[in-house]
Amino acid sequence: MTADTAQSLARLAAERVDHRFKGLPPDADGLTVAELAGQRRNLFTGGFATPVLALSAERLEHNLKLMETYAARHGLAFAPHGKTSMAPQLFQRQIEHGAWGITLAVPHQVRVARAFGTRRVFLANELVDAAALRWIAAELDADPDFELICYVDSVRGVELMDAALRDADATRPVDVVVELAAGEGARTGVRTETECAAVADAVAGTRTLRLVGVAGYEGEVPKADTERVTAWLRRLVALAADFDKAGRFAGLDEIVVSAGGSAWFDAVAEVFAEIPELSLPVLKLLRSGAYVSHDDGHYRKLTPFNRVPEEGALEPAFRLWTQVVSRPSAEQAFVNAGKRDAAYDLDLPFAQVIRRDGAERPATGVSVTALSDQHAWLATTPEADLEVGDWVGLGLSHPCTSFDKWQLIPVAEADGTVVDYVRTFF
Secondary structure, three states: OOHHHHHHHHHHHOOEOOOOOOOOOHHHOOOEHHHHHHHOOEOOOOOOOOOEEEEEHHHHHHHHHHHHHHHHHOOOEEOOEOOOOOOHHHHHHHHHOOOOOEEEOOHHHHHHHHHOOOOEEEEEEEOOOHHHHHHHHHHHHHOOOOEEEEEEOOHHHHHHHHHHHHHOOOOOOEEEEEEEOOOOOOOOOEOOHHHHHHHHHHHHOOOOEEEEEEEOOHHHOOOOOHHHHHHHHHHHHHHHHHHHHOOOOOOOOOEEEEEOOOOOHHHHHHHHOOOOOOOOOEEEEEOOOHHHOOOOOHHHHHOHHHOOHHHOOOOOOEEEEEEEEEEEEOOEEEEOOOOOOOOOOOOOOEEEEEEEOOEEEEOOOEEEEEEOOOOEEEEEOOOOOOOOOOEEEEEOOOOHHHHOOOOEEEEEOOOOEEEEEEEOOO
């Protein structure tokens, strides 16, 4: 950890707890985050107010170690996507667990990472905003240790970047990778190899940009399955080889080839292992991000570890604790968390456990059927034992839209002892 990073994280620990942070104990107002963490309060008896989102300390550490091991086993550099958590404390832990750097999506996120000392950033997006480019040019010029790579996918985009960087009197070129689209109708990216060459030629015609590789996102492959994803990844590798054969990477130390979301990193590992010998070493950069917390829905179903169980398994680390506030009938109940608190874009939350008088049991016969702004609608069968005042622990789907609803998240051990707090910046 650099001195700058340590100082920035220390400032987070010195932040005062107050009304901004939902779920935290009201009697903790005025304490610093470090002071509150030092009290090691219990999530269930220490004054926390429902709803409160918690991360499992043990499962978080398990997931960090598992992906560190996976990347090393397959010879991959790892730049986990930071948009998932937007939590500099987790960025630092990911780096301590072997990450090459952090992937981000928009300039604001890069500013957050830089404020906490992140040295390497992969910006998995096109960047044509002149104000953001001026700031990035200044960051690169001021810090020779700062490395940034971003996408380009059009000649027009290259022209806009070049103009903004020339206007900023940038002295260091911005490293770029040509983004290969995942297919017709997919998201961003260049559709054909001929167009990729034209974009690469445009980059070569500037002094402000430097072509360092190729990249893309296999999660956008239409009707994605193993065969289609593998075929697209081989196109990406072939594009890198063709660019290298044409001498487009002359003068570099390494060639960047990057892909990898959270659903197909096994295919990425397999195809990247096939990359032929090129004129330079290849940085095989994986960018999966949802692993850090995993989930109980979307990614639990899609994770590649389902296909390769011998390599391990991620564990869902989130639980949203709510309280039953209404039990109007034998078939219905309401808890006090809704769209403001829980992800719902991919799946509704999952009722998992019930706590009453310090005892925890499965939420048998309880399911979430809808969310209002501040309530979850529960359907209950005759076997459900549920009363007003009970705590209900909900599993969540989609980490990216879970983290963003909470500014300060308790990290709790299995017995409920809160050992840390994670600050997010969305």
